[in-house]
Amino acid sequence: MKRPGGSYLFAVYAHVDELVGAIGALRESGAKEFQVFSPVPHHAIEEALGKRRSPVRVFTLAGGLIGMAVGWGITIGPLWNYGLHVGGKPLVSIPPFGVVAYICTILFGAVATLIGMVINTRLPQLTLAMGYDERVSSDHFGIQVRCDASQSDRVSRLLKSRGAVEIRKIES
């Protein structure tokens, strides 16, 4: 995926409260093109960002429903073409076919969840974010901001004032 041009600032924070403060300050300043990096998911970060719920659940539901339909389909479907009565049992036997539908619901639901996660998280990513700092997967937090070159000094000062331990500036 081609990155949009401009200046990238990557600020590293040692503390989550400073990071949350920096997110608030960025939002107040009207910045929209930034992303936050953290080693673990954190409620305070989610609240500060105020983002909507993940659509992954829609994938799960759709996958589960498709799986259920497939389960009933592979068991009942062939009977339309080749109905074979065995031992006086009904052609469409709900209890045994229900087992197959149940398993297919779970299988397709799980695979769809994985697909939903992969699509929404935009994985796999061949390159890491501009200025990515390896500490953010371990014990630090980060914010990457994209801004015009003319604004980068102002944004950099704002991030620094909120406790950033390091700020990297990358021109692309």
Place this chain on the structure above:
Amino acid sequence: MEYRLSYSDTDTDLLRTMGPPGRSYWLALAGLFILVLAGAGAWWAQIQTGVGLAGKNSPVGWAVYITTFVFWVGIAHSGTLISAILFLVRVRWRAAVYRSAEAVTVFGLMTAGLFPFIHLGRVWVSHWILPVPNFSGLWPNFRSPLAWDVLAITTYLTVSSTFFFVGMLPDLAVVRDRVRGWRKRVYGFLAQGWQGTDTQWKHYTAAYVFLAALATPLVISVHSIVSWDFAMSIIPGWHSTIFAPYFVAGAIHSGLAMVVLLLIPLRKAFRIEQYITMHHLESLAKFIIFTALVVGFAYVVELFIAWYSGEQFEQAVFLYRMTGDYAWAFWLLLTTNVVMPMLLWSRSIRTSIPWLVAICVSVEIGMWLERFVIIVTSLAHDFLPSAWGLYKPTVIDSTIVIGSFAWFFFLFLIFVKVLPAVSMWEVKEQLEAPVKGGSR
């Protein structure tokens, strides 16, 4: 329980498991590899000569291969219990042990999955049973529990492998960011570009909850379906409605014991006792008391129903189990599965490592014997005395069974060296996040 650690301590301590292996590691790996080769050689001999080399024969057509298949599927169950169910009910001690438990699930299924093929007479034409109508002229009989079983086990392996790998992504990124050289490229590929952005975490945590929610019913359904391989037939001793809950409880019983057996050397060898604490082992031991009681209750109810049914064949089979050719196995399984775990009521015993190991080994022996007794005694002694017969193990089938144990532990030993065996990000979630001026 509360950890008194920082985020960076966690990474440093837990990545120690992936450090250069010592001599004892290589020796253990080599020993297991030799046993795996022995098992593979025995299977090769069976393929070359025929299934007659295994002890199974009419009337005991299902013997140690199916016993061991059911045993390994059962072992797999505790992993999902710990990783998915305890996650959904927010049990905090789960974080440090779930990755190993999930590995037990994946490797248990990878071992179990070999046995239907080992059991087949002509494994080289096993593709004939694939449901490809134009090729084989076959379509599965979906009324058969064997067809459900294939679907259930493959679904279970797919879902648990997905959960295992997805759960590991953030930790693989930690490894990628800490190592250098070719290892950085390998872990960079495995981490798939994970960076822990807010967008990634949002969708990741949502997917994680749904995967856990989808894996949870599998804990109940997979071994229920395995039990119906038996219960849907009319063989005395098998045709019983208690089989599904009875098998599920037994599966979790053996699986928990296996997790304890793997965690004890893991925490000792890699000095991670402050992460996998005695509290974790004690919690698992309490779980084992519970599953032992459920399994014990099932044994009693099964015997009671056989007597109360007034069904002479059912009564005869249970009498045969208690007094017949395999009575030693019946009484031994009762002792090892139910009586031995009762010692865990004593706090001093469940906090003693040697006792825990002894009791968990006893549970594993008991659970294998339980499946052996169910399968072999019912087939050996069904309706007509003229059709009765005994199963005797052979060198070939015993070597294959031993080889399967070696294969499982071999996979686990490789896992602890190449992948993070304890979930770093989930342990960090249990810690106070770093705030300015110290912890909140």
